Amino acid sequence: MTEMSVKIFVVEDNEWYNKLLVHTLSLNPDYEIKSFFTGRDFLNCLNEAPDIVTLDYRLPDISGLDVLKRIRQENSDIQVILISEQEDINMVVTLLKLGAYDYITKSEDIRDRLLNTVQNIRNDIGLKNEISTLRREVQKKYSFSQTILGESKAIKNVYELIRKAVDTNITVIISGETGTGKELVAKAIHYNSKRKDKSFVAVNVPAIPSELIESELFGHEKGAFTGASARRIGRFEEADGGTLFLDEIGEMEPNLQTKLLRVLQEKEIVRVGSNKPVKTDCRIIAATNKNLKKEVREGRFRDDLYYRLLGLPIDLPPLRERGNDILVLARHFIDEFSHENKIPVKRLSPQAQKMLLSYSFPGNVRELKSMVELAVTLSVNEEIELSDLAIDTVQILPVKGGDMTLREYELMIIKSTLNKFNNDISLTAKKLDIGVSTIYRLLKEEREGENL
DSSP: OOTTOEEEEEEOSOHHHHHHHHHHHHTSTTEEEEEESSHHHHHHTGGGOOSEEEEESBOSSSBHHHHHHHHHHHOTTSEEEEEESSOOHHHHHHHHHTTOSEEEESSTTHHHHHHHHHHHHHHHHHHHHHHHHHHHHHHHHTSHHHHSOOOSHHHHHHHHHHHHHHTSOOOEEEEOOTTSOHHHHHHHHHTTSTTTTSOEEEEEGGGSOTTTHHHHHHOBOTTSSTTOOSOBOOHHHHTTTSEEEEETGGGOOHHHHHHHHHHHHHTEEEOBTOOOEEEOOOEEEEEESSOHHHHHHTTSSOHHHHHHHHBEEEEOOOGGGSTTHHHHHHHHHHHHHHHHTTOOOOEEOHHHHHHHHHBOOTTHHHHHHHHHHHHHHHOOSSEEOGGGSOOOGGGBOOOSTTSSOHHHHHHHHHHHHHHHTTTOHHHHHHHHTOOHHHHHHHHHHHHHHHHO
């Protein structure tokens, strides 16, 4: 079969109608047709997994209703078109409820009806395959090895917690500074869990105006407020069967905290403007850059909601505490950016590596990614030099373990500041509160050392 072909089984005991259906469908070269005259013969070949079955409702050995039930039990992906000599409305309703795609009567326009229905199913199959492909790509993108890079002990502890989260439906709360990758961890959990084929719905709590957040989360009925021209489902219903990611949960207002607590306890929501509860089944993953224990102590966050959300806590370490992971991530971002932009991959010079390891990264992984992408763009050599890194020298931390001498450290700061101020030595001296002669002397000593 070709990629676009569709396998169709025709089940019809009337020889003339059987030939008619086979001939009609065979006009399309993309359709692979196989015909049967009895229900039992067809069921014996059900393991061949056709895409579509045209099924005569009245067969000599088994009723079409029983065959349909068997198909639904064995393979719910098979689409069934029931064909009958007469239209019984009650029976049509019953068959459609059992999962039949369509019900066609044996009439003069059966050819057109059949071809149109098969084409509609074919379009649905193509869309379904496309969605499945996209899901596989997303799941691959958010595999552990692709999402959370690093070799440090701190990040390996995070791996272990993610693995534990994947195997259960436990609520997860992810804490860490801005830019540490909290949403990436949430997606890694979702796309490796049993809920991976359902929706991952992210809500940035502080980004939604306070007067709209309740409607955003729980939905609303038509006429619930000015501008509510139609019913709208909220994020909880949208995430049904999947995962709801509540980012920056610590920013949630107290009155909404109370309503969220009820939803988590009762596993049901009430749309704005309605009194009817709606059951929900979504996993909650929350994230915060605040110390929620402190928020509870100071009365800004409900203690009962805190304990309801606590579940499995995952604390993401800041990048400055991850040691050599900085270089692992930097090389990954360089490779990724170079590949996306079809440019040669560049190396980090030893001086650039030392600078990265000495920098505090207040913006964490997000800042590192932006920094190395800019460095790749600015660099004119095969190596990314110290001068290519746009680093604020105020954020450089004291060097640990004697990796650099005091002279090397002074030079690093001076050259970075010179780069920042377009090699303006006077301005650099003023910013660093040193003499212009000191800058000239250190730069001269460096050149002389390189010429030895």
